[in-house]
Amino acid sequence: MTKELNQYYQEVRRHLTCPKGEQDCLLAQTHQMVVELQESNPNLGYSDVVDFLGEPQELASTFMERMDPAKVEAYQKKKKRIRISIVAFVVALIAALSIFSIYVVQLKSEAQFTYSEDLVIEDDTNEQNEKTE
Numbered sequence: 252m253t254k255e256l257n258q259y260y261q262e263v264r265r266h267l268t269c270p271k272g273e274q275d276c277l278l279a280q281t282h283q284m285v286v287e288l289q290e291s292n293p294n295l296g297y298s299d300v301v302d303f304l305g306e307p308q309e310l311a312s313t314f315m316e317r318m319d320p321a322k323v324e325a326y327q328k329k330k331k332r333i334r335i336s337i338v339a340f341v342v343a344l345i346a347a348l349s350i351f352s353i354y355v356v357q358l359k360s361e362a363q364f365t366y367s368e369d370l371v372i373e374d375d376t377n378e379q380n381e382k383t384e
Contacts (some may be wrong), residue, residue, distance in 0.1 A: 266311030
């Protein structure tokens, strides 16, 4: 049942739109409620716990209703700014890479290669004369 409860807690966390510290606090409260429920009723199964707490979305919604709206709004604005910054960075990176690749292609197209067949004959008789002397 521990694995199922951990999945339940993660599902609740996914539906909470508040700072991580607040999420941790709310999930700790939820876990404490589950522990107390299990202590008073040791034969409870996972479905009984879900019946008591509600579905993860419902529990998260209940938590969100109790939160300070200004705090939630500030968190959402911060999260939105971070997403916009990431998108802007990715766009700038793509633009820079595109410009660089166009520049490299232009350099290659302007380069001129010539091919010539020149025959070079060296006279090694001078070397042989120097060795014999």
